[in-house]
Each structure stands twice: as C-alpha cells, then as structure tokens.
Amino acid sequence: MRTPTCGPLDLAAWLTSDSMANTTSTASEDISELIAVDEQSQDVFVSRSFPQRTGNTLRIGYGGCTTAVMIQAVCKTVQPQYQLFSFLGSFLGPTSIDHKIHCRVARTRDTRSLASRVVYAFQILENGSERVCAQASADFHVPEPALYTYSIPLPTIDGDGPEDEHHAPSARTLLSRGIEDGHITSSSANSYFTNFHLMDQYFDWRHCLTSTSTQTLLSLAPHLPTTHDSKPLTARPQIEYIRLKCRLPTPSANWAALAFYMDGGLSFLPLHLDHKSLEDAGACSTLDFALRVVETRGMDFGAWHLRERRTMAAAGGRTLSEGWVWDGEGRVVATMSQTGILRPRGEGKGRGKL
Missing domain, CATH: 3.10.129.10 (Hotdog Thioesterase)
Known part of the structure; x- marks a missing residue:
C-alpha cells in the first residue's frame, strides 16, 4: 500500500487563502452525507462531502469529520457481522475545508472472529500531491457469548x-x-x-x-x-x-x-x-x-x-x-x-x- 506523504507546506497560506474558497463546502443538511464515503477503487475511498470547521476561524476542518470518514472507509472493507471495538490513531496535519478527504485502507488481519485494518486519510492538493491528515488502526470482532457484562x-x-x-x-x-x-x-x-x-x-x-x-x-x-x-x-x-x-x-x-x-x-x-x-x-x-x-x-x-x-x-x-x-x-x-x-x-x- 502506498503511504501518503506529509511534506513541507505553507500552512498559513494554504488554510487562509481566499483563492482556496470553495462555494460547495457548506455544511451538509444531514450528518449521513457529511460522514459518507464512496469507493474509488479497491480499498480506496473519498468523502462525499467537504470537511467542515467548528470552533476555528481558519480554513481547518473539524477533526471529527476526519475520524468519521476514516471509520466509514474501514467498515466498508469488513463483513457486517464484524463490529468495531477499537480505533486508535493520530492526527498528522490539518485538513482543509476546500478538499475532500481520501482514505487508503490496508487489510492486516482477517480471521473468523477478528479483523484489523490500517487507514490513512489524505487530501489531494492543487498540484496533484497527497498530503496526509491522519492515520489509524481499526479492529473488529464478531460478538461472542459473554462471561461478564x-x-x-x-x-x-x-x-x-x-x-x-x-x-x-x-x-x-x-x-x-x-x-x-x-x-x-x-x-x-x-x-x-x-x-x-x-x-x-x-x-x-x-x-x-x-x-x-x-x-x-x-x-x-x-x-x-x-x-x-x-x-x-x-x-x-x-x-x-x-x-x-x-x-x-x-x-x-x-x-x-x-x-x-x-x-x-x-x-x-x-x-x-x-x-x-x-x-x-x-x-x-x-x-x-x-x-x-x-x-x-x-x-x-x-x-x-x-x-x-x-x-x-x-x-x-x-x-x-x-x-x-x-x-x-x-x-x-x-x-x-x-x-x-x-x-x-x-x-x-x-x-x-x-
């Protein structure tokens, strides 16, 4: 799996530039659209909406938009009986509200009861380069009879x-x-x-x-x-x-x-x-x-x-x-x-x- 890079970037210019304004990046009316993803190719997904900001005057997307999209992406690579129990990761850079979020997923474990995935979230810039925003590991489990509840x-x-x-x-x-x-x-x-x-x-x-x-x-x-x-x-x-x-x-x-x-x-x-x-x-x-x-x-x-x-x-x-x-x-x-x-x-x- 190709890993996006987190190269040098003038963040201040990138996140405040008026030329980056995208009139379509307005808040979705339904959260299901804001957090939805579509598959582009095998294990590669893109958000249906642009990330939105909250509590920030810069053109920086809310981190919850990124984690939600990443979870939707990894869930599309497992069978429905597998339930998410762990999602651990790091934010590696800010997201711009003028670019959709892409996710590339790697399948690292598939057994009868457990599945694991690694996912990278990135955005594609004007020059075609990829800038990574976050990385995470996701673990799934098929629920079993419980000894304790x-x-x-x-x-x-x-x-x-x-x-x-x-x-x-x-x-x-x-x-x-x-x-x-x-x-x-x-x-x-x-x-x-x-x-x-x-x-x-x-x-x-x-x-x-x-x-x-x-x-x-x-x-x-x-x-x-x-x-x-x-x-x-x-x-x-x-x-x-x-x-x-x-x-x-x-x-x-x-x-x-x-x-x-x-x-x-x-x-x-x-x-x-x-x-x-x-x-x-x-x-x-x-x-x-x-x-x-x-x-x-x-x-x-x-x-x-x-x-x-x-x-x-x-x-x-x-x-x-x-x-x-x-x-x-x-x-x-x-x-x-x-x-x-x-x-x-x-x-x-x-x-x-x-």
Missing part, C-alpha cells in the same frame, strides 16, 4: 433526564438565561452558535447544571464561580445529554457519528474547566485519539445518551483527557481518550504550526 455507573447528576429543561437546558435556553441575567451579551451568544454550528446542527444537546462549563455559560462567562472551583482540574466534571437529530440506518454510520461527536471538546477541556478560553492558549490541538466501542447490541445514536468528560493529566505541553458515553439503560457505549498539545501564549510559536 458490566460497566461503571452513570455520574451523579440532578434532575429528571434530558427532558428536564431546568436541570438540563439546551444551549439556546442556557445562553438566553445568561443574557437575561446580564452575564453575557447576545453578540457573544451568537458568536458561539456561529463557531460551533456543526454540533448544534446535527445534535440535540442538554447541558447538565452539574457541569463546570454549564455554570460558566459554556465558558462564555468564565468570571462566574462554579461549585467545582475548590476541586483539582481532574475532579471537575463536564456532563451533557446528547442525541442525533436523525436516526442512521447502519452500525458503521452510528460508529462514525459517535467518533464525530466524541472528538469534540477534549483538546481544550482543561481551559474550560479552568475558567479560560482558547484565547488563553498559544496552541491547542489533538495529537492522538483512542476510541473504544463496548456496545454490541446495535447502537442507536438517535436515542438519548449521556457523556462525561474529564481531564486526567498534563505535562510537557501535552494534556490527556477522556470522554465516556452511556446509553439510556446506563451501559457504557464507548470511551475516547486524547492526547492534546496545549501551549502557553507568548512563546513565539505561530498558531498554524504544531
């Missing part, structure tokens, strides 16, 4: 679930309260929905009042105190209810949507837990990711789930954070951990280079 319990939260608008408000309800109370402006609320439109477009969110950033109005009011301020960062929870606004027809599409969602917010989680924003960091980006899927009964991400995120450790300019997702029956569906780069400001390194 268990999971850690749901976190303790107040309220009666996602329909309890008082204890689990939507972002619009939460920020409307903040505007009425004088803690934030309508301009800052509008900027939030502009910057994070992807999640609001495809998912129903309910932000638990237990969460640190819910108490700071999704970090738009970092000056507000929280009930967790006396705790170390590693003990400050971030909890929300989540579901897709549509239902997806296949396991692979649900796994891809899960990866799309779980990528969100882990790299800058320490900032939000510490009353800070992205403006307080010199660089903030995900380096590697580890998605582990536990469910075997057929995931339906169109039903309500609950996610808790915590940051675990930090040193040397890197952070380690993790998210857990439970279904409506209180079973762990999946986890994702990420190592991120998180540099302080003022050290003379540009934001476009990691």
Whole structure:
C-alpha cells in the first residue's frame, strides 16, 4: 500500500487563502452525507462531502469529520457481522475545508472472529500531491457469548433526564438565561452558535447544571464561580445529554457519528474547566485519539445518551483527557481518550504550526 506523504507546506497560506474558497463546502443538511464515503477503487475511498470547521476561524476542518470518514472507509472493507471495538490513531496535519478527504485502507488481519485494518486519510492538493491528515488502526470482532457484562455507573447528576429543561437546558435556553441575567451579551451568544454550528446542527444537546462549563455559560462567562472551583482540574466534571437529530440506518454510520461527536471538546477541556478560553492558549490541538466501542447490541445514536468528560493529566505541553458515553439503560457505549498539545501564549510559536 502506498503511504501518503506529509511534506513541507505553507500552512498559513494554504488554510487562509481566499483563492482556496470553495462555494460547495457548506455544511451538509444531514450528518449521513457529511460522514459518507464512496469507493474509488479497491480499498480506496473519498468523502462525499467537504470537511467542515467548528470552533476555528481558519480554513481547518473539524477533526471529527476526519475520524468519521476514516471509520466509514474501514467498515466498508469488513463483513457486517464484524463490529468495531477499537480505533486508535493520530492526527498528522490539518485538513482543509476546500478538499475532500481520501482514505487508503490496508487489510492486516482477517480471521473468523477478528479483523484489523490500517487507514490513512489524505487530501489531494492543487498540484496533484497527497498530503496526509491522519492515520489509524481499526479492529473488529464478531460478538461472542459473554462471561461478564458490566460497566461503571452513570455520574451523579440532578434532575429528571434530558427532558428536564431546568436541570438540563439546551444551549439556546442556557445562553438566553445568561443574557437575561446580564452575564453575557447576545453578540457573544451568537458568536458561539456561529463557531460551533456543526454540533448544534446535527445534535440535540442538554447541558447538565452539574457541569463546570454549564455554570460558566459554556465558558462564555468564565468570571462566574462554579461549585467545582475548590476541586483539582481532574475532579471537575463536564456532563451533557446528547442525541442525533436523525436516526442512521447502519452500525458503521452510528460508529462514525459517535467518533464525530466524541472528538469534540477534549483538546481544550482543561481551559474550560479552568475558567479560560482558547484565547488563553498559544496552541491547542489533538495529537492522538483512542476510541473504544463496548456496545454490541446495535447502537442507536438517535436515542438519548449521556457523556462525561474529564481531564486526567498534563505535562510537557501535552494534556490527556477522556470522554465516556452511556446509553439510556446506563451501559457504557464507548470511551475516547486524547492526547492534546496545549501551549502557553507568548512563546513565539505561530498558531498554524504544531
């Protein structure tokens, strides 16, 4: 298998150039189109849509778009009885929102119960060269009779679930309260929905009042105190209810949507837990990711789930954070951990280079 190269590139020019603007790279109306892939040749796939950005003013695609497309690609190379249980990889460079994502898959194991794949995601530039964006290994298993079935319990939260608008408000309800109370402006609320439109477009969110950033109005009011301020960062929870606004027809599409969602917010989680924003960091980006899927009964991400995120450790300019997702029956569906780069400001390194 030919491996794409990650050669030198003027990232700042590539990611901000007006000449790169593509009028077709607008957000898809349905997440199934955004994360879908088509086969170009044997084990080579291309995304049906352009990657979209969220939380970034540069022409950089959201990492969840890349991981979702990669999962869809590897799933097309295994039989339906094989279920994804592990997807481990690294982001090697940013994706441009003006180029579709291509995936090249290598089949490294096929047995009666297990299958393994290696996948490279890359984009084809104007000069015809390939620039690699990410690499990952994917492992599949045919479910078997279980000796044990268990999971850690749901976190303790107040309220009666996602329909309890008082204890689990939507972002619009939460920020409307903040505007009425004088803690934030309508301009800052509008900027939030502009910057994070992807999640609001495809998912129903309910932000638990237990969460640190819910108490700071999704970090738009970092000056507000929280009930967790006396705790170390590693003990400050971030909890929300989540579901897709549509239902997806296949396991692979649900796994891809899960990866799309779980990528969100882990790299800058320490900032939000510490009353800070992205403006307080010199660089903030995900380096590697580890998605582990536990469910075997057929995931339906169109039903309500609950996610808790915590940051675990930090040193040397890197952070380690993790998210857990439970279904409506209180079973762990999946986890994702990420190592991120998180540099302080003022050290003379540009934001476009990691």
